Amino acid sequence: MSTNVFHRYANPTKFIGLASAIIPFAWGLTILLGGYGLYLGLFNSPADYQQGETVRIMYVHVPAAWMALGCYTTMAIASAIAIIWKHAVADLIAEETAVIGATFTVLCLVTGSLWGQPMWGTWWVWDARLTSMLVLLFLYLGFMALKNAFDDPQRGTQAARLIALVGWINVPIIKYSVEWWNTLHQPAAVARLDGPTIHPDMLTPLLLMGGAYMTLFTALLLVRVRSHIMERRARSIALALAEARGAGPDEDPAGLRDGATP
Amino acid sequence: MNAFFDMGGYAAFVWPSYAVTAVGLVFLIATTLLRQRRARTTLARLEAERDAAGLGHGQR
Numbered sequence: 402m403s404t405n406v407f408h409r410y411a412n413p414t415k416f417i418g419l420a421s422a423i424i425p426f427a428w429g430l431t432i433l434l435g436g437y438g439l440y441l442g443l444f445n446s447p448a449d450y451q452q453g454e455t456v457r458i459m460y461v462h463v464p465a466a467w468m469a470l471g472c473y474t475t476m477a478i479a480s481a482i483a484i485i486w487k488h489a490v491a492d493l494i495a496e497e498t499a500v501i502g503a504t505f506t507v508l509c510l511v512t513g514s515l516w517g518q519p520m521w522g523t524w525w526v527w528d529a530r531l532t533s534m535l536v537l538l539f540l541y542l543g544f545m546a547l548k549n550a551f552d553d554p555q556r557g558t559q560a561a562r563l564i565a566l567v568g569w570i571n572v573p574i575i576k577y578s579v580e581w582w583n584t585l586h587q588p589a590a591v592a593r594l595d596g597p598t599i600h601p602d603m604l605t606p607l608l609l610m611g612g613a614y615m616t617l618f619t620a621l622l623l624v625r626v627r628s629h630i631m632e633r634r635a636r637s638i639a640l641a642l643a644e645a646r647g648a649g650p651d652e653d654p655a656g657l658r659d660g661a662t663p
Numbered sequence: 664m665n666a667f668f669d670m671g672g673y674a675a676f677v678w679p680s681y682a683v684t685a686v687g688l689v690f691l692i693a694t695t696l697l698r699q700r701r702a703r704t705t706l707a708r709l710e711a712e713r714d715a716a717g718l719g720h721g722q723r
Contacts, residue, residue: 448671461684465684512684519676621692628699
């Protein structure tokens with residue numbers, strides 16, 4: 402990747418053009434992959450010989466965990482690009498990814514708890530995998546809190562970039578926690594150096610659901626960043642209008658001056 | 664069909680997992696699309712106001 406590629410899509414107008422071309426495909430793929438994955442996962446895959454029907458929780462739990470880690474990595478890379486190349490859209494990508502990643506993390510924790518109770522006999526245990534995943538949720542929340550913690554948005558952005566980068570160290574810790582420490586959580590069954598240990602009848606719906614989560618994330622992220630750019634444009638037009646009408650700086654006709662972001 | 668909903672006796676864990684996932688994802692999708700609609704209408708309204716005020720394009 403040359404810096405030219407980054408600079409081309411650093412232009413918000415060009416970014417919107419690219420995003421608008423991708424968004425319909427991302428929604429379409431989400432429906433196709435998710436529909437087929439759910440069908441196989443719920444109706445056309447075997448129960449586990451040890452875990453019985455609870456193994457079907459895997460099809461919503463594991464993709465949520467993958468995306469929780471993937472979103473944080475996206476956030477860290479976007480923050481690095483924002484720092485190094487001063488890319489105008491990169492900070493928006495990091496900010497919008499945080500909300501989506503935090504939701505995936507909550508879904509991973511809740512479905513994991515619902516799987517842990519029947520299989521381990523407990524909803525929660527403070528072991529390495531579960532605790533490091535909870536820390537990931539707090540890192541997401543910390544990023545979002547820092548982003549809005551300062552009167553000067555630039556300072557908030559700088560602090561948020563830092564937590565995105567420093568906090569990324571938790572991602573490999575989560576991944577390898579099941580190998581480094583004794584934990585109730587089972588080890589990786591898909592992303593292994595010696596290949597997946599999971600039966601193809603279960604691997605197929607799992608990968609379909611993983612793909613659906615990824616395309617859903619793509620669609621959500623691009624739509625949100627595009628909305629964010631439109632909100633900024635609306636804000637600058639509102640300011641220009643207020644100035645042209647000779648209104649004082651306190652006047653804010655569109656109610657947009659500080660943060661139309663919901 | 665009852666056997667399907669019973670989930671081998673684990674219905675109380677399997678179905679809530681799917682339900683909470685559905686709620687979380689629908690919430691994300693709904694808030695994202697509502698925000699998009701609001702951003703579009705606000706921007707269109709302000710662009711019309713700007714053009715009516717004769718400020719022209721390219722105002723930053």
